[in-house]
Amino acid sequence: MKTFGNPTRATLAALALATLTGPALAQQGLDEPFQKPFKEALAGKTVAYVPVAMNFDLTEGWYAGLKKELEPFGVKFVIRDANWNTNAGAQAVTSLISEKPAVIVVHNPDVQTYAKLLQRAENEGIYVIQINMGSAYRSSAFVGANWVEIGERQTEGVVKACEGKSNKIAIIQGALSAAASAYTLKGVENVLAKHPEIKVVSSQAADWDAAKAKAITQTVLKQNPDLCGIVGFWDGMDIGTAAAVKEAGLTGKVFLATSGGGERKGACELVKSGAFDLNMSYDVPTQAAQMAGTIKWLLSSGAKPGSIKGSEYTTLIPITKENADSPMSCWNLSDLKK
């Protein structure tokens, strides 16, 4: 009030300003200078998507999310399904390099196979975004879960549940060749190193296969009926682990921690039913939205592919009984596809 000592004068000044500028704003719009180049940068561009396979919640979710975000801007979205075949995937990336899309979104089957190809793609002027499974080559962007963190947080949950109990735990790994499985195991080891009282009675690979996970868990539970926790590496496989725990009548006594993409039927429903006690979710729709955002940013930035590199690790959602009912914890594939 010190500058405008006289309130009437201040009001007058404001009114005068309003009469000067007001009509101008009302009569012609002001062009936002950046939206046109943004639209031009996206329209007609091709984004290619190479998942390890379609037909499972993660890759279907990413596909639906990207499509929804990018197609309205006139981006052509193409898919090259490797269908669990590493060679087919490498061939798809190779042929994409010669087709020159603007962006390749790639889901690596392992750390090495695509690494050289992805480097070549960026040298040829194609942005490469890696999703959930990185390769040895660091490309423009990595969007995905931090597997080591997943392993750590799952194991912390199990260790906590084991307090005052037998301290015997089992580990159901995925496929030995998968880096996601090895990274998760590293996280498990990190936590176990701090807890020497915990005894691992079994650590076996079930090959992402529910039936194998069930067989292993059954045998382990018969040998160690006082087992207090299990660290499983994927909810799609740990349906079998949970079935074995349930059959042994130990639901609620054996703490089962797992991880996955947070699809409602595969995650929240199973946490609610008591099959899983903890499901670390890397929320697929958020990952899809982050990828789409990164693609928009890269295309509109005009940066030379390979000249800038960064990572976006996913913020994990721990799904437990407390939040399994919340509509924010999980997602429905059918909704995402709409």
Place this chain on the structure above:
Amino acid sequence: MKRFRFNQQEIVFAVFALLFLVFSIFLNGFLTAENMLTLLQNVAVLGILGLAMAIVVIGRGIDISLIAALAVPPGLALQMVQNGHSLPFSLLIAVLLTIAFGLVNGWLIAYAEVPSLFATLATGLLLAGLGQAALFQLDVVQWSPGMDGFERLGQGTVLGVPTSIWMFAIACIVVAFLLRQTRWGAYIYAIGDNPYAARVTGIPSRPIIVLQYVITALIGCFAGLVLAASVNSMPTRIFNSTLIYDVILVVVLGGIGLSGGRGGVLNVIIGTLLIGTMLNGMTIMDISYAGQNLIKGVVLLLAVITDSFLNPRNEETAQQGDI
């Protein structure tokens, strides 16, 4: 013929007995009633598949598409229930699909005379591809509330024995009856022993071959339903797994010669028991995955070598494409 000579069934049984004895003595917690039931439960589905495979192998064929029959029709049933159809209707459609699939296999092998190995390799891919492309939303078809009650097919116990072991027992009895007590069973052995002689003696060999593949597919579908009930979902990607080799391992290990006409349900049971004992013992010992595969591979190799010594190929009737 009084020479000191074992047949394969006896050798495998001796190996099984020895392994069982060693595990019982040296492996803590192996020889308990509960672990024995777990052992059997873990291989029940494999055993049922072994029975299915045994029927075609006795008839001098092989069915590589068995895992597709295990995965796709039960997966379809689960998917249909998820989409709101009733359970009986969904099961009916699944069974009809299985029969149609068996008929295609049988027709290709019996009438179009495509070697069974190639015919079923192709049809298995076809059915699995159809499932993936058109029938399922996701690779893992989840259980839905409409299926409640059906999980008893693979979970829980009857008289203290897990249901899946009962299912294996029932399948054993049905297949044993078919093979030993019916005329069709006798025809299957005759065709497997010498297809040309069988045809000359007036056995309707083509319809019998079709029948074999239909029954095999139906048993495969049954195994799939037990599997789905036991893990509360149908992981249809199981088609890409190495399960089919385990099934062949059970059959060959049990002593059913790949050249046909020999063996029966007892062989499948012995082969299943040996695999079950191996897997259970290796899990208790916490042997690494690679180590387990190595051991399984060596055992299969030994079984195949023994098979070719004990059941030499019949040079008069062998033809290209036979295995």
